[in-house]
């Protein structure tokens with residue numbers, strides 16, 4: 171390695187620095203870094219893809235060790251050889267090629283995200299022609315992006331921009347070769363036609379091969395099937411990806427041409443004829459006919475050529491690459507059809523519970539069934555019916571696939587189904603896949619979390635005397651409860667969540683809490699054990715999983731606030747108090763004395779479901795009650811806190827509830843509030859997860875996390891304090907990030923002057939400041955103004 175190579179910044183560093191520069195309004199740096207990032211990514215991808223193609227060729231050529239007859243071993247021998255070749259080859263790739271690049275960054279490059287930023291930076295530097303090309307480049311892959319379409323219109327109206335010079339910066343060579351070729355054709359310059367179109371054809375096919383090789387990446391199956399199903403799954407995943415390549419590549423600057431490949435042969439047959447190379451003309455005819463055997467024009471051409479005295483029948487031999495392409499295409503289509511039709515079977519709910527009916531199913535099917543059975547028997551869910559669960563699927567499944575499953579009949583395995591037909595934009599396709607993968611991952615994590623537990627519902631609507639409420643047991647073991655109690659003991663802040671008011675509900679109790687953000691900070695600072703945060707997060711996730719299932723929700727529940735809370739009776743509290751530890755209320759509206767409950771601020775109107783997980787019972791009083799009135803005169807039911815017990819309910823006025831006074835001792839619980847609206851997702855939860863991940867992996871806070879936090883802090887502070895000076899304009903933010911865009915517009919619409927979740931912006935400021943100090947990255951995109959601290963952070 172040379173010193174120069176060492177100093178070279180990696181693709182993701184360049185990208186991050188480019189984005190940072192953009193946020194800091196250093197436009198020239200933004201351009202420099204992002205342009206470099208884009209070409210670095212291109213090199214990285216090329217290197218990885220080249221290795222795959224080269225190793226394929228190498229493996230194809232090497233002789234087998236054993237006799238030809240044992241051909242199933244030969245396949246694996248080839249794979250082994252290819253793997254060895256790949257290992258060696260990738261060694262020379264910078265940072266291990268594509269696999270060394272974080273997945274999310276890779277995705278941003280594939281989505282052409284860098285061009286979104288580049289466009290803005292070019293614009294700021296008045297490089298309008300380039301800006302227009304960046305927009306156009308982005309649009310070729312993302313044709314329906316409204317904002318960018320508007321932008322292109324904007325540029326097209328500028329006198330400085332020549333629309334004829336606007337180019338797709340990501341276009342392959344064949345695009346201009348092909349265009350030159352067709353221009354030469356118009357000028358009857360047939361020699362040039364041949365040169366251009368032959369070259370274009372070569373690049374086009376190479377492009378498709380590279381696209382296919384890119385498909386041979388990693389695949390998260392979500393779990394661990396047997397050897398053969400595992401191979402079959404991964405293969406199917408690749409095959410589907412490869413099948414999309416033809417559609418991906420056949421455009422000329424965003425203009426789709428379904429016969430782009432074939433049209434090369436059309437040009438060639440005529441051009442070769444014109445220059446007098448009849449054999450080649452006939453080969454091109456035959457090649458074209460491989461794809462369109464009944465094409466009238468071409469059949470007429472064939473007849474015409476056949477009548478020429480110099481032409482012989484065997485001239486009509488298709489070209490090698492055309493035969494290979496067409497045959498492979500046909501084979502792959504048949505194989506996929508087979509997969510799509512054969513991996514469909516009757517899967518009524520009976521099959522799930524009876525074990526001996528699975529005999530004639532494939533091993534793939536049986537394995538899935540057994541996992542479902544195991545999970546069902548462990549969870550002992552009550553009362554949602556088994557068939558409504560959503561479990562991870564093989565290969566890539568999709569929305570409708572899942573619905574099919576839950577509606578009991580057919581279930582495609584390995585198939586990805588009709589949703590991904592060619593009419594779907596590749597962009598949607600990717601997003602859908604990403605979503606499916608994420609859901610699959612969650613379902614597996616969910617199973618892992620609950621596998622060893624015996625969670626069961628013990629009270630439902632009847633027992634609790636009201637709608638959408640339940641009590642379940644088994645969420646936490648005694649040691650887990652103690653651990654979380656300990657966390658509260660060491661980390662709780664008095665009056666947390668209530669502006670420091672030590673006794674917000676009743677004068678006779680002390681109220682303390684620990685938010686997730688705070689727990690994460692303390693872990694980050696090394697002040698509390700990592701395990702505590704892990705447990706905090708895990709227990710809250712279990713609550714979420716269970717509520718989603720219990721209430722049979724069709725869409726995901728998002729955390730919107732998470733709070734570990736303890737209420738302690740003060741020593742001087744009188745005996746037989748009649749006050750409440752927490753007055754009767756609803757979680758998402760303001761309960762008034764007249765019984766109305768308007769769903770307006772300051773209520774946390776976006777909360778949709780609530781759950782309280784109890785951690786102890788060694789105190790007096792402190793019962794949770796469902797009631798019908800503010801004064802708690804009419805109590806419907808009562809839940810006695812106990813370690814591992816959870817009360818869950820919908821957050822509206824149908825579930826008025828409160829806490830009776832804690833007469834003696836300390837009562838701790840984990841409060842979980844959820845929303846169906848992703849805009850109100852709890853920022854601290856996201857951050858805590860990232861901190862945990864990083865601390866567990868032995869790293870420090872990454873720039874990525876800082877960046878994320880910075881965004882949130884900015885949004886939170888710009889919304890709660892619009893006058894705060896900032897170097898980012900809202901306009902730019904809107905463009906550069908979906909999250910920011912959506913949360914800003916949401917808040918503008920609703921006129922709320924709060925952060926997007928009920929996490930206070932000061933906690934975020936604090937986290938940001940500390941992370942900044944710890945990572946000594948002192949330059950932020952906005953001028954950080956400390957907010958007056960209303961709490962003591964470090965005990």
Ligand SMILES: O=C(O)CCC(=O)C(=O)O
Pocket residue numbers: 752757782794827828829839841
């Ligand atoms: O701690 C409890 O049992 C309930 C608390 C509650 O309802 C709330 O904080 O909104």
Ligand SMILES: [Fe+2]
Pocket residue numbers: 755756757780827
């Ligand atoms: Fe509540």
